[in-house]
Amino acid sequence: MVTRSYMSRREVEQQSFSLSVAIFVPVGAILLQVLLPRLIPALSILDLPLIVTLFFAISRRSPIAGTTTGATIGLLQDVLTSQPIGVNGMAKSVIGYTAASLGSRIDVDNTSTRALLTFGFSLLQSVLLYLIERRLLGIRGFHLLWLHELLRAAVNTAVAVPVFFLLDRTKHQE
């Protein structure tokens, strides 16, 4: 009788990154996020830290790693704004956790799946930010502009697909 050992999809395809990539890619994304809107103000609609969070979360396929990555990138983003520290941190923690959980269940190497994921998570982040600002911090003037958020999700998706391809080259298969 042949004995088979079953391994989950997560265990089969869990990928890791070198320490330099894990540090410099998020920091580079935050720096670019700070610099690009100075050159082209319309690019403030783009959220590079979100794209990087999504990439690391779905590649590592570990909810704890995804949560940690999201929280770290979000908190770094908050430090450079006028907002209280934790607004983006909380939103991106949830994004990282959810993306990593989904990454272990579906094929995230497919381009259309990645595009759908980015679009969906961009909208989810808008809703999370709305809930944090409006309900947790009690800012009454905060409104969710759906058209603007849909446009943001579309722009993030358009940028995320090529960025994911570029970052795929930094992966180490385990």
Added chain:
Amino acid sequence: MDFVTRFKNALFLILVLLAQAIALAMQVRTPADSNQPDGRSVRLIRMWATATVAPFERAAHAVGYGMHHGWSDYADLRHVRQQNKDLQQQITHMRIQEAAIAEDALEGRRLQAMLHFRENYVGSTVVAQIIGASGSDQSHVLLIDKGSRDGLKADMAVITQDGIVGKLRDVEATTAHVLEINDQTSGAGVLLASTRIRAILRGSIVGRVQIGNLTSDSRIKPGEQILTSGGDQVYPRGLPVGTIESISVDPDHQPYTAIVVRPAVNLDRVEEVLIITGTQSDLTPAALQDLTTAEAQHSADVSAERLPGIHDDQIPAIGANAAAPGTPSAPVQLTIPHPLPTFHADRYTSGSTPPASGMTPGVQNAAPVSTPQSSPPQGQPHSQPSTQRPAPSHPSPKPESPK
């Protein structure tokens, strides 16, 4: 133990969220000093992050600035001649307007003195360049390349030649954060220019600048200019803020209106700013000199208007003063008009009346003592018209002598 192992991922997320929620609550509850909007620990974290990011931003700005301005300097040269001509015309127009404004300024100063009101003029400024931004469209913060070493402090006003930009928030040694007026945490005391209504200007989460503490008023119309009121102790009074773009009912704060303001400064395209490091109650020497020049010119204009006969002759002199920008105008020498010489002198002719000292009360003066000069006074041109009133055709009734 099984529970923890089974739900470790979810528990980890809950722990991370809980920690951040507590941190948020502490930040919101920390009593904010006007000079220190954040608590000490948050301020330290922001300072470290800024210190880490600033060198990269400074380098990127230097490279981008060099490339952008290298090209734009070349492109601008093509339009310099036309721009120069336009600017010369603008200077001429402004010098004409300046004379009218000088009188209003003098009147304003007299009224202020009467009310014991002390105006704060911009005393000293520091020029800084924008090297970075917050990178989020929900937070409108700029990073500038000057800090406490250059004398900057929190809450100093940041302006450009077009109007106000914001105020300093966190000031480090070599960098500082500028909180723009369209940030959701920003605010300023403003004045509606024509209606003189005071209001509070606030930013919003979507980057709009709006006034939300006014009830509906039919006098407030789109296009009205907004100025700083000086009441917030940050921005000096009278600086341009923007113009009213739209007025609508605020659904969140009935019965107040939501007045959207278009900022005077294009906040997305600011490259250089001025930080007001000091104000003074008197005008600067340069400003005083400008005002004196304007007053002198205004006096000349008023004299010319009141003496229409010499108006045309004085235009070249005023025009010559206006054509030399930056030089104080010389005092205008107005010539007193003299009558033209008469061909047939009579008793009504100017100068024919004897002096009062040579007249005796009750004795009629039969003949003129002297005839007028037949030649004009030296140095007076013949072309000057007479401003003397014509003599009456009949003698005026003799007044009764006192008893």
